[in-house]
Amino acid sequence: MIKRATLDNGLPVVCEQIPYVRSVSIGFWVACGSRNETMHEQGISHLIEHMAFKGTKNRTAREIAESIDAVGGHLNAFTTKEYTCFYVKLLDRHFRLGLDLLADLVINSVFSPEELEKEKNVVLEEVKMYEDSPDELVFELFTQALLQDHPLGHSILGTPESIKQLNRDALLQYKERYYTPHNSCLAIAGNFDFDGIIKESNHFWHKLTGEFHPQPEQTFKIQGQDHIRFKDTEQVHLCLGTPGFSRQDSNRYALVVLNSILGGSSSSRLFQTLREERGLVYVTGSYYSAFRDLGLFSIYAGTSLRHYEEVLTLIRKELFSLQENLVSEEELNRVKEQIKGNMWLGLENTSNRMGRLAKGELFYGRYISPEEELAQIEQVTREDLQRVAQMLFTPAQLTLAAIGPFPQAETISGLLVSQENSV
Secondary structure, three states, X not given: OEEEEEOOOOOEEEEEEOOOOOEEEEEEEEOOOHHHOOHHHOOHHHXXXXXXXXXXXXXXXXXXXXXXXXXXXXXXXXXXXXXXXXXXXXXHHHHHHHHHHHHHHHHHEOOOHHHHHHHHHHHHHHHHHHHOOHHHHHHHHHHHHHHOOOHHHOOOOOOHHHHHHOOHHHXXXXXXXXXXXXXXXXXXXXXXXXXXXXXXXXXXXXXXXXXXXXXXXXXXXXXXXXXXXXXXXXXXXXXXXXXXXXXXXXXXXXXXXXXXXXXXXXXXXHHHHHHHHOOOOOOEEEEEEEOOOOEEEEEEEEEOHHHHHHHHHHHHHHHHXXXXXXOOHHHHHHHHXXXXXXXXXXXXXXXXHHHHHHHHHHHHOOOOOHHHHHHHHHOOOHHHHHHHHHHHOOOOOOEEEEEEOXXXXXXXXXXXXXXOOOO
16 A cells, blocks of 8 residues: 655655565655766765765764664665665564664764765775776766766766865755755655654654755757777676666657567577577676666677677677567567566565655656556557667667777777776
8 A cells, every 4th residue: 555645844755555574664765866966076975875874963883783783674875876765674663763763864964074084985995896897887988978978977986086075064065955855755665554654754854854946957968979998807898878768758668678678688689699699798688777857778798809899790780670670479478578577576575665666756756556667568569669779779879888908099890999097
């Protein structure tokens, strides 16, 4: 059962009661991520998330960890390009502690200057770790290559230069700007009493105040430019993709299906062609990310340098095949069943249900049920898939990012490869 309430301070609370489980998942979600940052603020959303766990007015960092460990729960947070989430999952009888801990982290973090300097070093190490993970870094390069200087193209972690110059005042001002009741929500899924949890939420969250004033957003222009980086790795890690569709675009459902056909599982076209039939890769897949006003579609593959051009050719062949030929009814129905199964199995987890509640509240202003979403998937036709493929997979829109041991200043697949030093 889905219920919604608004706390006395204006903070929305959206809940799903699941009486047959023993857990409750609680999340505080704020519509604030790397896309909200100026050039000089890059990484600040992520750094605030880190600093929330470094001590509050009521608890030290150690006490925060001990409080959740004492009840066998899980407390964490993450930052994305459009939102930040602080969440806790614990036994239903400890829900009051969950609300207390989250509110304490979000509202009462002290942002000690000494802890901030230590945590900035932690984030700098995280950036270095990312640089040592080319299979992850290549997605950032792809996004930057496609979106250029738009904030959505910036790294969530920030840059070493931007991180080093951030200070306590900057973090507090940024937090005050975005962490407000009308730019956030509480999402709760699990076994609880609705009236009781709303009463306790009012008690713990009443100090979250402030008015949200939307900041002017930078307009974007898709202007993909291929980006090839030299790195002394065993494999070439490549990411080929295009702009996608926003969260509001009805074409997004066809792209979800198309994504599953191309690279969503071990039975997908890319996995079967590149790994099972040719033995050219160990890992490959396709990915669709939807944002408020645009989307990104990408294909990843990791292969040896000698197979790089062949893999790239085969990927493009699959994309162009979808433009020219209708998929079979059998393949379409199989993929639809796969999507349904993945969604329903995922919703057996209270944390996933909590996330669905929050995203509906933040991005659509209402709850979108699994049934409603799957009904849209069911309506996707073979012709829809071909039309979307023709819209997106054009040579002019395809953008490539690749990291690997490319020969310096050698032309590969028509691209000039120049050596770059890693951060």
